[in-house]
Amino acid sequence: MARNYSSLDLVRHCDAFPYEKTQPAEFTARMKGLVPVEWSDSSTNTAAAYLIAYMPRTVADAFVTIPKPELEAMGLASDLDLQTAIESSNKFPLRQLLHLQTTEPARTATLARLFQYWREANTFKVLRGWRSELWPVYGQNGELLFSVERAAIGLLGAVRYGVHMTAYVQDAGTGDVKIWVPRRAADKSTYPSMLDNTVAGGLMTGEDPFECLVREADEEAALPEAVVRANTQSVGTLTYIYITDERAGGESGYISPECQWVYDLPLPAAVVPRPKDGEVESFMLCSVAEVREQLAQGLFKPNCAAVLIDFLMRHGLLSGDDESAFETIASRLHRVLPFPGPHNNS
Structure with a gap:
């Protein structure tokens, strides 16, 4: 039987580290x-x-x-x-x-x-x-x-920083949204063959988040620099504490506090992402219903699922009317990290 993950399940998987105040027993056990x-x-x-x-x-x-x-x-x-x-x-x-x-x-x-x-x-x-x-x-x-x-x-176990972007196409007449979803290459050392955000990457020392995004958009999706610079919208950050499993490359159980700078990119239908550097196997233009089904099946890399849920919430495609845990999800996508860094200024 196919798995059926709720949005809260997916966010809990991404923000997996227990909270000291609300989960004291779990927090104490993990800290051992x-x-x-x-x-x-x-x-x-x-x-x-x-x-x-x-x-x-x-x-x-x-x-x-x-x-x-x-x-x-x-x-x-x-x-x-x-x-x-x-x-x-x-x-x-x-x-x-x-x-x-x-x-x-x-x-x-x-x-x-x-x-x-x-x-x-x-x-x-x-x-x-x-x-x-x-x-x-x-x-x-x-x-x-x-x-x-x-x-x-x-x-x-220090904080990791990165950028994630969702590129989408919106029908001018109906307002219907379709999202560009890549499949990671089968030979990737981390999360092979899982679904991903349109563009994502780690932030190296001294690198500006937006400039990192422009670089990754070219390398991963062959998106024209002029289009990215002119149309990308910065929509804030997501913060959470992930706990790695074997798919992350190596042993499981590493603590991964993360801050992701998040971006949206509305694209004209004529601009089509395509694989370039071997990180991505293919791109699919998926309806919101298809993306929600892919999420429910657990097909996305964990933090990419969190970014997509954030996208759906911000665009009114997932609301409190159809998600009883809406406020909990929103809170866990913006966790206060107990470590210093630029995430405290975002």
């Missing part, structure tokens, strides 16, 4: 497998430390086993009793480990050596998906603390 990562503006004064990520305990354990000579070669502090520090505070003292590195580029280089060390040792399957793309991690004042290889950011 995690170590909050702390940062402070000083490596010696930890009184003002703040949270920047949720690290899996398996990763913290891997840190503990790195020999001192290797730590020194990477540029990490070797004089810190890391296991005792974690056990005594139930926090991961990343700032103290990196105290020898006083600039963002130096911290980025040190962490690159660390993740390369684990990659060569095949310590974590997720590093097999190495992309040579740097993703940002921010401090409480909006400053860039360091950048991390895309495939490794789940090892820290």
Whole structure:
């Protein structure tokens, strides 16, 4: 029998991390497998430390086993009793480990050596998906603390940033909407063959969200730059905390706080997206009824389902009249993340 997911089911799948206030037992159980990562503006004064990520305990354990000579070669502090520090505070003292590195580029280089060390040792399957793309991690004042290889950011559990765009065609006479839906390539390392948003991509360090979108629109969908720049509408952000499964590439259970800048692109019928860089297998122009059926069957990549539900809500194609959980869905698509970053300014 075909699955029949509700909109709330799909949003809960995307925003899967339990809420401390409303799900205390589930939150406590989940946190047993995690170590909050702390940062402070000083490596010696930890009184003002703040949270920047949720690290899996398996990763913290891997840190503990790195020999001192290797730590020194990477540029990490070797004089810190890391296991005792974690056990005594139930926090991961990343700032103290990196105290020898006083600039963002130096911290980025040190962490690159660390993740390369684990990659060569095949310590974590997720590093097999190495992309040579740097993703940002921010401090409480909006400053860039360091950048991390895309495939490794789940090892820290830090916030990921990206862009998602829904391109659609609207009949001038009837007002009926059709949405351009791509199918991901079967050889993609993450979520192969699942349905996606028209254009989506990760935001690299220093990249402007809209410029990232323009780049991805060309690379993934061969959409003319002039059309994208002239017609794309910025419609805000979505924030949630996802928990990865095997489809994300590597082990399941990584914590993935995410902020997605969301865009709509009304297209004339003559402009047709087409695959270009091999990321997408094909594009389909689907009616709203077809998209809702695809959502109900669980065919979309989880965060893409959330973006489409947001699209349907904003365009009056899904309302409180036909969705009793409308307010809950809206709230969970705009979760307050407990970590610093530009999502707090969006």
